[in-house]
Amino acid sequence: MDVNLVAAVRRFNRTVTQRVGALDDRYMARGRPLAQARLLWEIGPGGAEVAALRSRLGLDSGYLSRLLRTLEGDGLVTVGPADRAGGDGRVRVAALTGAGLAEWSELDRRSDEFARSVLAPLPGRRRERLVAAMAEVERLLVASLVVIGPCPPGDPRARACVRAYAREVGRRFDGGFDPAVSSPVHDEELVPPAGVFLLASLNGEPVGCGAVKLHAGAPAEIKRVWVSDSVRGLGVGRRMLDELERYAAERGWAAVRLDTNRALTEAIAMYRSAGYQEVEPFNTEPYAHHWFEKLLAP
Amino acid sequence: MDVNLVAAVRRFNRTVTQRVGALDDRYMARGRPLAQARLLWEIGPGGAEVAALRSRLGLDSGYLSRLLRTLEGDGLVTVGPADRAGGDGRVRVAALTGAGLAEWSELDRRSDEFARSVLAPLPGRRRERLVAAMAEVERLLVASLVVIGPCPPGDPRARACVRAYAREVGRRFDGGFDPAVSSPVHDEELVPPAGVFLLASLNGEPVGCGAVKLHAGAPAEIKRVWVSDSVRGLGVGRRMLDELERYAAERGWAAVRLDTNRALTEAIAMYRSAGYQEVEPFNTEPYAHHWFEKLLAP
DNA sequence: GGGATTGCCTGACTAAAGTCAGGCACATGG
DNA sequence: CCATGTGCCTGACTTTAGTCAGGCAATCCC
Known part of the structure; x- marks a missing residue:
């Protein structure tokens, strides 16, 4: 495989994942541990089953449980049995409380703001080119x-x-x-x-x-x-x-x-x-x- | 600002930084704490001044010192006074030992391998398009x-x-x-x-x-x-x-x-x-x- | 030459992240 | 209805990451 292509991918990984990724994290975690912020985000307005959260975030069962307990203690989340009739009585679903939803919206807003801050310095034309290039990268990365x-x-x-x-x-x-x-x-x-x-x-x-x-x-x-x-x-x-x-x-x-x-x-x-x-x-x-x-x- | 553009950037951030970024880290840290691996990488075959490492990695002076002590203890790195004649006697430079260089090469190899794994599943044409799109994203991100x-x-x-x-x-x-x-x-x-x-x-x-x-x-x-x-x-x-x-x-x-x-x-x-x-x-x-x-x- | 600054170091912390073993309640398949 | 498995939880840990205050030696700036 062409060495230049490999070098270009490495440069990209370095620039994008380190700089953008790190920044994104800072934006997300507003005073709160990153893991908690991510979990809150992943629960989302519609709520989510605990097992789904575990697999999506790749967390240890015990660790996730503890994170949920913390968010529950802060009044952001409620965890209860799945209320689907006939469902498995063991599975539990996490849902956002009013305060949790407010927090989630704030995270959503920040995520938006961060995206804007990436686009803002560019003149309009370049903005569209950046977005087009991002879409292409994303699509082609999917292959891997x-x-x-x-x-x-x-x-x-x-x-x-x-x-x-x-x-x-x-x-x-x-x-x-x-x-x-x-x-x-x-x-x-x-x-x-x-x-x-x-x-x-x-x-x-x-x-x-x-x-x-x-x-x-x-x-x-x-x-x-x-x-x-x-x-x-x-x-x-x-x-x-x-x-x-x-x-x-x-x-x-x-x-x-x-x-x-x-x-x-x-x-x-x-x-x-x-x-x-x-x-x-x-x-x-x-x-x-x-x-x-x-x-x-x- | 166009909502679609913002949404596209957010999707990109999510896909790329989370998936690629996380994978990249796993590849880097082979059994070793990530901070150590990054530091080892940043020192590089040519060595580096401690102050430069601190600013490049954004680390606390004490924390960096401790990390260097650990790598030194593992026999991967030596830290000594800068030997440039007439140089500032306070600045110290970190350099890789033989074992450290071997470790560095391994990190380099893995980083290469990861880049290859991103390109490998694509047919040749698409490979070049991916790299071109990556270069464009990188360049335009620089503006922010x-x-x-x-x-x-x-x-x-x-x-x-x-x-x-x-x-x-x-x-x-x-x-x-x-x-x-x-x-x-x-x-x-x-x-x-x-x-x-x-x-x-x-x-x-x-x-x-x-x-x-x-x-x-x-x-x-x-x-x-x-x-x-x-x-x-x-x-x-x-x-x-x-x-x-x-x-x-x-x-x-x-x-x-x-x-x-x-x-x-x-x-x-x-x-x-x-x-x-x-x-x-x-x-x-x-x-x-x-x-x-x-x-x-x- | 002396006071302030700078570069690096150590000690003493804290918080966050993650692991592991075990336990309870429910579920499932004979 | 019993053995086995699954989903979630708790307690007890370790490791990693990061901070803060202070200290020493070299350097810089009057």
Whole structure:
């Protein structure tokens, strides 16, 4: 990887995280310990479950409990049982009191003020360029936060991805898409050792999927490669494809293949650029127009 | 200010400083307290004076001393008197030992690795776009770190700016620039109550200057407005002008004026866009081609 | 040369952050 | 309905970060 690019990223990290980050903290914690301020902020006007707070802030259970007790003692927060009927009686939710809400608004105001202080010294044009550049950095950084890993096909997140996939395909195919007509894929085929289902997640939210079936005595077959709109163009599809190929290659398969619909033009371009060759139809999938195959390096 | 811009900056701050910043810290501090790791890093292979470390890291004198003692105890650092002949016998320099250098290299390697991990998931094109956007964000953020404040004209930083100003003017004027020919400005004229000299600094380094003389019974006169190349285009000149005008207005002056050379085209454009009107020559400055005046709001 | 200043150090603190073990109440799956 | 697990809590700790006052030696400025 180009050394100049790496150096530029390092410079950016240094400038931005140290200076802006540190300043941001000072703005947040108004006399209050930073951890408390962050917690108060994270609870927010709508309240939050204690478990959610723990995972969002990455805090130890005991430490969080103590922080909540302190805020409760200051009259900013109330912690009580979740009042959802039929809910788990163990989970507790934290909510802001009137005073807590006032405090939260103050934090919100300060956060706003800080953002303004970043923009204020710039002339109008540059302001817009800064914001545009920030949006681009943010969007592209997201790519490094997407993690791809195996997931049972029955998992709700996996199901959500497959549904999103079907919805999109239904919207884009000329004559719509009827899952009953397409050749079916059963969950058992996507569980090791028969195959695998991979999920791409961003901060725990599913943003893409892909699967491979390891057919005995035939090339492995890639299915259901899908990437959410929110992260399209960030190379997630390509990484998914790489992972699926790697899975097959590591288990001894020498080739993978897949079929696709002519409406999915970006997908087709990606397959070609990833080294897939168009081949004669190898199945009778009614929605397919193109069939691809790629030989895997051993 | 546009609410959308503010919201975008806040989103950026949140994503970048919290996620990237936190990760960066984890990468840095390998088992060692973060403050120690940062200090080790800041000392660097070339060593550093203790005073410099204190100001760069913003640490309390006692705390820094203790940190150095700890690193010394771990055999990573040696602290000794500065060995420059004729140097101040009180200043001490910290230097890395062999083990310290190894540790430093490891930190460097990790920092590199982290930068790579940000770039790695992206396809090549996007990688370059990310780096370009980062560079733009960094550059434009710098504007918010520039502070403008009064400074005695005899201060070495002020002198450095005035020298840089004269150098640049000498380079750009058709026939060069000879300070002896130009109408002189004496330090006393730029000290309250006669006038003021303002310095623009970025992290303590001078990056621009400007001065105003409060003539009795005449418009105040703006002199020596200069901005370093490194921060040009970020609105620093305009801010400097605003501050100088404010200074004069607050003390009861109703107008400011200035003269300038035709070679300084951006400056002339800035004066016009800031509301300055071209007027007849009000002095006999040999290097001036344009004279401007602006009425100040009371 | 003597008083004030500066650079660095030590001792004596405090507050914040974070860890760990255990305990109670509720939930869940046989 | 019992064993096991989960969510939250408390008590008892440690480590890290940071502050403040004072002190010594070198230096600077009359």
